[in-house]
Amino acid sequence: MTPEANKVYLIDDDTEMREATAQWLDLSGFVVQSFADAASALDHLNECVDGIVISDLRMPKMDGMALLGHLKELDGDVPVVLLTAHGDVQMAVDAMRRGAYDFIEKPFEPERLLDVVQRACDKYRLVSENRDLRRRLAEPVGLEQRLIGNSAVIRRLRDEILDVADTDASVLIQGETGTGKEVVARCLYEFGARKQGKYVAVNCGAIPENMFESELFGHERGAFTGADRRRIGRFEYAQGGVLFLDEIGSMPLSLQVKVLRALQEREVVRIGSNAPQPFDVRLICASNRDLLSACAAGKFREDLYYRINVVNLRVPSLRQRTEDILLLFDYFAVQAAAAYNRPEVSLQDADAGLLMSHDWPGNVRELKNIAERYVLSSLPQYQRLASILRQPELKDSTLQRSSLQDLMKDHERLLLEQALLRCQGDVQAVMDVLDLPRRTLNEKMTRHQLDRKKYV
Numbered sequence: 127m128t129p130e131a132n133k134v135y136l137i138d139d140d141t142e143m144r145e146a147t148a149q150w151l152d153l154s155g156f157v158v159q160s161f162a163d164a165a166s167a168l169d170h171l172n173e174c175v176d177g178i179v180i181s182d183l184r185m186p187k188m189d190g191m192a193l194l195g196h197l198k199e200l201d202g203d204v205p206v207v208l209l210t211a212h213g214d215v216q217m218a219v220d221a222m223r224r225g226a227y228d229f230i231e232k233p234f235e236p237e238r239l240l241d242v243v244q245r246a247c248d249k250y251r252l253v254s255e256n257r258d259l260r261r262r263l264a265e266p267v268g269l270e271q272r273l274i275g276n277s278a279v280i281r282r283l284r285d286e287i288l289d290v291a292d293t294d295a296s297v298l299i300q301g302e303t304g305t306g307k308e309v310v311a312r313c314l315y316e317f318g319a320r321k322q323g324k325y326v327a328v329n330c331g332a333i334p335e336n337m338f339e340s341e342l343f344g345h346e347r348g349a350f351t352g353a354d355r356r357r358i359g360r361f362e363y364a365q366g367g368v369l370f371l372d373e374i375g376s377m378p379l380s381l382q383v384k385v386l387r388a389l390q391e392r393e394v395v396r397i398g399s400n401a402p403q404p405f406d407v408r409l410i411c412a413s414n415r416d417l418l419s420a421c422a423a424g425k426f427r428e429d430l431y432y433r434i435n436v437v438n439l440r441v442p443s444l445r446q447r448t449e450d451i452l453l454l455f456d457y458f459a460v461q462a463a464a465a466y467n468r469p470e471v472s473l474q475d476a477d478a479g480l481l482m483s484h485d486w487p488g489n490v491r492e493l494k495n496i497a498e499r500y501v502l503s504s505l506p507q508y509q510r511l512a513s514i515l516r517q518p519e520l521k522d523s524t525l526q527r528s529s530l531q532d533l534m535k536d537h538e539r540l541l542l543e544q545a546l547l548r549c550q551g552d553v554q555a556v557m558d559v560l561d562l563p564r565r566t567l568n569e570k571m572t573r574h575q576l577d578r579k580k581y582v
């Protein structure tokens with residue numbers, strides 16, 4: 127059941143307290159439903175749990191602790207916040223052990239109440255979104271399962287894809303590296319009218335300049351040295367289907383004019399032939415560079431730009447849709463756990479903060495890599511993410527320029543930290559593992575500001 131964003135069930139036998147609390151929450155935008163006793167709340171919640179629960183701990187008949195037990199059976203994920211009287215701390219701690227989300231000691235400041243309730247609602251919404259996602263993953267694949275995200279920008283992109291998928295209009299997909307341009311191209315194909323035809327992808331950045339023409343247009347036998355048999359080019363090969371020209375900005379200018387002519391005439395001429403071959407192909411292009419400024423710099427032909435850019439789709443960076451970060455992380459972690467046969471891990475609260483504050487220069491691809499490492503890591507869960515995000519190899523040289531010396535320094539620090547973690551701060555053991563004399567180890571630990579006590 128998807129929860130309402132701010133739904134709160136409030137259970138308290140003290141009428142005055144209940145009404146005052148409900149009013150505070152109501153004024154702050156929460157949708158509150160109140161009950162004077164746990165049994166009637168459970169009668170209602172048995173039907174469906176779609177919000178968080180705040181309950182007084184001490185109540186006649188069924189108390190907050192018993193209610194917590196029933197709720198956890200109904201829905202293990204629902205956050206339950208307990209209101210406790212002064213002196214109930216031991217019971218409250220016990221309740222936390224049994225899965226309560228938090229407790230608030232009475233009398234409380236309204237700010238404290240609102241803060242806890244807001245956090246509980248945020249957490250429940252995320253858990254429920256993830257549950258929905260997992261359920262949908264088991265269903266037949268729709269666009270939502272291919273291009274994942276709940277943010278307004280990604281939902282709009284999905285609508286745009288469906289709007290144009292069925293047409294033959296040429297599409298130019300633009301966005302930073304790793305944002306999902308290739309995923310969008312595939313979706314245009316899979317949800318379009320040509321899905322019975324082929325999907326032919328060409329990475330223009332990976333073809334040597336002298337091979338370009340033959341790759342796209344084909345050649346006849348003997349057309350040039352080494353052409354010992356006829357070869358069909360990609361335009362002809364994609365006949366009836368979709369041709370995806372990835373990284374079109376890397377196409378040499380000399381070839382751009384030929385591609386433009388081919389697109390205008392709707393036919394190609396193989397190298398070494400005079401006979402034009404008509405083709406019927408839908409063209410999709412992608413670029414992570416701004417092609418208009420490439421045009422201005424004389425690196426890309428403007429006439430070709432306007433021909434391929436009949437429909438323009440922009441794929442947002444992860445920074446532009448931070449609300450999708452945790453959802454995507456969970457999705458990739460679930461996938462990785464299944465692929466590598468590892469137990470599923472659920473993200474710890476502290477990790478969420480780390481993920482949200484990272485700036486993701488490599489976008490979804492970087493997030494996917496990190497989620498996979500998270501699942502595969504043998505470190506205790508609370509250390510994993512911090513350790514992965516610190517790893518120097520993630521600072522891919524294409525993403526961030528670092529000198530070799532800096533990278534080695536980072537790496538040295540990482541190795542020392544891992545050894546300290548593994549040896550639980552036992553310096554003698556670290557010396558043995560890394561085969562280092564005590565003095566060298568001391569110097570290095572001082573240089574990297576590592577304190578063995580933190581690892582004990």
Ligand SMILES: Nc1ncnc2c1ncn2[C@@H]1O[C@H](COP(=O)(O)OP(=O)(O)OP(=O)(O)O)[C@@H](O)[C@H]1O
Nearest residue numbers: 272273274302303304305306307308309414490491
């Ligand atoms: N919205 C999304 N939902 C699910 N997976 C995604 C999404 N966006 C990207 N991915 C995954 O992230 C990775 C990178 O995506 P993709 O290769 O499409 O990026 P790109 O924009 O083409 O990058 P580049 O510019 O570097 O070629 C892929 O593994 C892809 O499956």
Ligand SMILES: [Mg+2]
Nearest residue numbers: 307308372412
């Ligand atoms: Mg790509």
